[in-house]
Amino acid sequence: TWTSNNIIEEQVAAVRARVGSKRVLCALSGGVDSAVAAALVHKAVGDQLTCVFVDHGLLRAGEAEQVEKDYVAATGITLKVVDASARFLGALAGVTDPEQKRKIVGREFIRVFEQAARELEAEEHVEYLVQGTLYPDVVESGGGTGTANIKSHHNVGGLPEDLKFQLVEPLRTLFKDEVRQIGAALGLPEEMVMRHPFPGPGLSIRIIGAVDEERLAILRAADLIAREELTAAGLDRSVWQFPVVLLADVRSVGVQGDGRTYGHPIVLRPVSSDDAMTADWSRLPHELIARISTRITNEVREVNRVVVDVTSKPPGTIEWE
Numbered sequence: 001t002w003t004s005n006n007i008i009e010e011q012v013a014a015v016r017a018r019v020g021s022k023r024v025l026c027a028l029s030g031g032v033d034s035a036v037a038a039a040l041v042h043k044a045v046g047d048q049l050t051c052v053f054v055d056h057g058l059l060r061a062g063e064a065e066q067v068e069k070d071y072v073a074a075t076g077i078t079l080k081v082v083d084a085s086a087r088f089l090g091a092l093a094g095v096t097d098p099e100q101k102r103k104i105v106g107r108e109f110i111r112v113f114e115q116a117a118r119e120l121e122a123e124e125h126v127e128y129l130v131q132g133t134l135y136p137d138v139v140e141s142g143g144g145t146g147t148a149n150i151k152s153h154h155n156v157g158g159l160p161e162d163l164k165f166q167l168v169e170p171l172r173t174l175f176k177d178e179v180r181q182i183g184a185a186l187g188l189p190e191e192m193v194m195r196h197p198f199p200g201p202g203l204s205i206r207i208i209g210a211v212d213e214e215r216l217a218i219l220r221a222a223d224l225i226a227r228e229e230l231t232a233a234g235l236d237r238s239v240w241q242f243p244v245v246l247l248a249d250v251r252s253v254g255v256q257g258d259g260r261t262y263g264h265p266i267v268l269r270p271v272s273s274d275d276a277m278t279a280d281w282s283r284l285p286h287e288l289i290a291r292i293s294t295r296i297t298n299e300v301r302e303v304n305r306v307v308v309d310v311t312s313k314p315p316g317t318i319e320w321e
């Protein structure tokens, strides 16, 4: 019978047998798949595993800290943090085209990760690379902007010949909910284990317009409020994903206190879905939407309007870019 503990024992034994005394590397993204895969491998081979977290500066409020502090505290994993946010923001400066943003984030990620891998390799040879590939990724590999694309951001395909690793993929037979159960059984932070899917290019594709620090700060503040209120309402699990989008190049007139404002709209995009291939807009309680709207317009000075996206997929996509 399927139990988290059976799977953990089985995978730990398999990884131990495969890896032996060789060194292993893993890129953490903040997402559940890489976090659980790394925790499993760590349980199997301990400090032979080194994780690298490339902080591209495009994560949501608290997410980098979650990886750097909570995850490390929970697992005891050796983590190398590369704060590359200045580099990513520099490369993204002035860029508005969605595909261009994706290319830039993907390219910079590979470069930064490659550099970190080279530094480790210089200390001691690294034979294996952990990937959080799930069963649905295996089945549908090669297609679309969905799950397969989530992997392409952290894909090793882009690494040069002298940095080719053998892959260790301990989640290859598992579905997402099984991975979450295993993560919980391994004692990983709850917020990490239950996290909604989040795109590799991060908040760069949730700012409609060019990306900069100031815009990121506005979006982070609004996004945090939306997430807090969704959680407080107990609705995390009935929503598949809840993108919060900043229309950075749009301004509208509002009124606040004695004066007129000329601020930016925030779009709430809660969706229900099974696999992200199709989706419907979530019928969140009006009271919840009202709370989120009131808090965002009160607490985030630059935002004077909150709108809800009521488009299904198709014809819309989940993300706005």
Ligand code: XMP
Residues within 6 Å of the ligand: 102, 145, 146, 147, 149, 150, 151, 153, 197, 198, 199, 200, 201, 241, 276, 277, 313, 316, 317, 318, 319, 320, 321
């Ligand atoms: P769309 O917007 O195409 O998104 O309906 C489907 C799913 O894919 C995620 N997504 C991405 N994930 N890199 C990723 O890693 C990307 O460039 C990307 N674009 C969209 C999106 O969040 C949703 O879960």
